[in-house]
Amino acid sequence: MKILTAAQIAEGDRITIERQGITSEELMERAGTLIFKQIHNRLQGAQIPVKIFCGIGNNGGDGLVVARHLVQHGYTVEVYVVNYTDKRSDDFLNNYEKFKETTKDWPQLIKEEDGIPEIDQGDFVIDAIFGIGLNRKIKGWMCKLIERINKSGAFVLAIDMPSGLFPDKISQSDAIVHADYTLSFQNPKLSFFLPDTMDYVGEFQVLDIAIDRQYLAEVKSETFLVGKEQAKILYKPRKPNSHKGDYGNILVAGGSYGKMGSVLLTATAAMHTGTGLCTLYIPESGYTIIQTGLPEAMVITDKNAKILSDFPKNFKADTVCFGPGAGTAEETVHSLENFLKKQKTPMLIDADGLNILSQHKGLQDLLPENSILTPHPGELKRLLGKWKDDIEKLKLAKEFSKKYKVIIVIKGTHTMIINRDEIYINTSGNPGMATAGSGDVLSGVITSLLGQKYDPPVAAVLGVYLHGLCGDIIAADEGFEGLTAGMIAQNMGSAFKALFENQEIA
Numbered sequence: 262m263k264i265l266t267a268a269q270i271a272e273g274d275r276i277t278i279e280r281q282g283i284t285s286e287e288l289m290e291r292a293g294t295l296i297f298k299q300i301h302n303r304l305q306g307a308q309i310p311v312k313i314f315c316g317i318g319n320n321g322g323d324g325l326v327v328a329r330h331l332v333q334h335g336y337t338v339e340v341y342v343v344n345y346t347d348k349r350s351d352d353f354l355n356n357y358e359k360f361k362e363t364t365k366d367w368p369q370l371i372k373e374e375d376g377i378p379e380i381d382q383g384d385f386v387i388d389a390i391f392g393i394g395l396n397r398k399i400k401g402w403m404c405k406l407i408e409r410i411n412k413s414g415a416f417v418l419a420i421d422m423p424s425g426l427f428p429d430k431i432s433q434s435d436a437i438v439h440a441d442y443t444l445s446f447q448n449p450k451l452s453f454f455l456p457d458t459m460d461y462v463g464e465f466q467v468l469d470i471a472i473d474r475q476y477l478a479e480v481k482s483e484t485f486l487v488g489k490e491q492a493k494i495l496y497k498p499r500k501p502n503s504h505k506g507d508y509g510n511i512l513v514a515g516g517s518y519g520k521m522g523s524v525l526l527t528a529t530a531a532m533h534t535g536t537g538l539c540t541l542y543i544p545e546s547g548y549t550i551i552q553t554g555l556p557e558a559m560v561i562t563d564k565n566a567k568i569l570s571d572f573p574k575n576f577k578a579d580t581v582c583f584g585p586g587a588g589t590a591e592e593t594v595h596s597l598e599n600f601l602k603k604q605k606t607p608m609l610i611d612a613d614g615l616n617i618l619s620q621h622k623g624l625q626d627l628l629p630e631n632s633i634l635t636p637h638p639g640e641l642k643r644l645l646g647k648w649k650d651d652i653e654k655l656k657l658a659k660e661f662s663k664k665y666k667v668i669i670v671i672k673g674t675h676t677m678i679i680n681r682d683e684i685y686i687n688t689s690g691n692p693g694m695a696t697a698g699s700g701d702v703l704s705g706v707i708t709s710l711l712g713q714k715y716d717p718p719v720a721a722v723l724g725v726y727l728h729g730l731c732g733d734i735i736a737a738d739e740g741f742e743g744l745t746a747g748m749i750a751q752n753m754g755s756a757f758k759a760l761f762e763n764q765e766i767a
């Protein structure tokens with residue numbers, strides 16, 4: 262699914278109105294009615310005090326549509342217009358009149374701090390102050406209103422977006438509604454997925470308001486959401502008539518004394534993702550550990566007992582994963598340099614491999630084109646330098662991706678895959694995956710797909726999705742706390758199966 266900018270969403274409204282031969286007021290009625298139905302479905306007529314705060318633009322207009330339907334269905338509703346200016350949008354005004362006609366009552370106007378009502382913990386607050394039209398920081402007494410909403414402890418439902426949040430930039434103010442639930446129209450917004458802003462959104466649901474399908478299909482976006490529908494079309498079925506040589510000969514290089522488990526996790530995950538042949542290149546002291554832990558894999562040992570210092574001679578692999586548990590010793594820098602010089606096809610670099618790249622920037626020029634880097638936020642900061650907010654982080658990552666012709670997988674709650682100017686936002690996964698070794702497993706999954714000749718961006722996007730999906734499947738049985746990286750590595754097969762099952766896991 263595409264993520265659109267505020268301007269593209271507004272253009273979608275305009276085209277929909279034109280092509281469907283409807284008025285903008287009818288589109289607003291459609292949008293507001295969908296929100297009302299969601300609320301009505303959940304409240305089922307319960308007499309919870311509802312307080313709706315409406316701005317004076319179209320987000321406020323949506324709020325007035327919802328308010329009218331709630332009143333008509335017998336709910337206890339207090340409607341407030343947040344009157345920070347005398348300007349009003351046409352569709353706000355139309356719905357203001359309709360509200361009066363239906364309820365024989367005008368909404369209450371809030372014009373200053375004194376007019377802000379008390380909000381109780383037991384209230385149900387609907388936030389319709391600002392939507393995608395927010396174009397500057399919220400100031401003055403409106404900040405007090407937002408503060409009161411946030412401090413009330415009431416359940417807060419945001420219409421389209423929490424007020425104060427921009428769809429695709431970061432606000433430098435904390436006057437932002439902290440929603441428990443957001444009902445958003447047609448396409449989710451970028452800020453729903455960024456670590457800086459996602460907590461304001463709460464849980465969210467996207468409502469289809471039937472924006473023109475042709476427009477949605479043709480509009481150009483560089484930012485995409487990856488769910489099961491998008492992931493499953495990337496999968497390449499295995500051929501009945503095939504052998505292990507068809508599924509990649511991969512090399513996993515890494516490990517050091519005390520951190521041999523990381524490469525074991527990587528290689529185990531790769532085998533369970535379908536790799537044909539897997540060899541590990543590890544310090545000598547890891548030999549027995551790996552041969553015992555993963556009998557399916559072959560092992561080549563470095564001459565050094567505790568760290569990597571060299572490069573396996575006369576060895577050819579379809580792709581290489583370098584870094585898990587490797588450490589950053591001078592000898593290991595030399596080892597990575599050798600790999601980078603000899604490896605001509607895209608490879609994956611993770612963990613200490615990335616730290617070495619950050620400390621020895623000259624090595625970055627040696628990265629084979631379309632290689633995949635899988636940093637967590639700390640490794641990314643070392644690689645790119647500091648950023649002021651998530652939007653700048655994405656800009657820096659795109660610049661790096663273009664400069665070095667590589668793909669960057671920024672790991673996090675919503676892992677983002679950056680391929681030049683394109684961003685793919687993953688939707689699978691859960692907090693149980695914030696556990697040691699989870700990243701080593703992801704490296705194994707992606708390297709395995711690279712070895713199976715998936716295009717590098719596809720290997721990254723599909724690998725990240727499958728890894729998260731596997732975590733979701735395990736968490737469904739074991740809970741978040743019980744989930745370990747080893748379980749993900751062992752159970753990757755269930756993620757492939759679930760890709761083609763209908764029940765909603767992620």
Ligand SMILES: NC(=O)C1=CN([C@@H]2O[C@H](COP(=O)(O)OP(=O)(O)OC[C@H]3O[C@@H](n4cnc5c(N)ncnc54)[C@H](OP(=O)(O)O)[C@@H]3O)[C@@H](O)[C@H]2O)[C@H](O)CC1
Nearest residue numbers: 289292318319320391392393394395396397398399421446
């Ligand atoms: N397809 C859809 O998604 C549909 C969405 N709808 C709803 O419409 C809103 C967007 O409505 P819009 O009128 O464009 O904008 P807002 O309601 O968000 O904001 C209203 C005006 O407020 C002014 N503004 C912006 N920032 C501030 C600020 N910090 N302080 C004060 N005022 C501010 C701005 O006007 P200016 O002229 O003053 O710049 C805004 O225009 C969308 O989110 C949906 O809820 C439709 O109902 C149906 C289709």
Ligand SMILES: [K+]
Nearest residue numbers: 388391422424
């Ligand atoms: K809102």
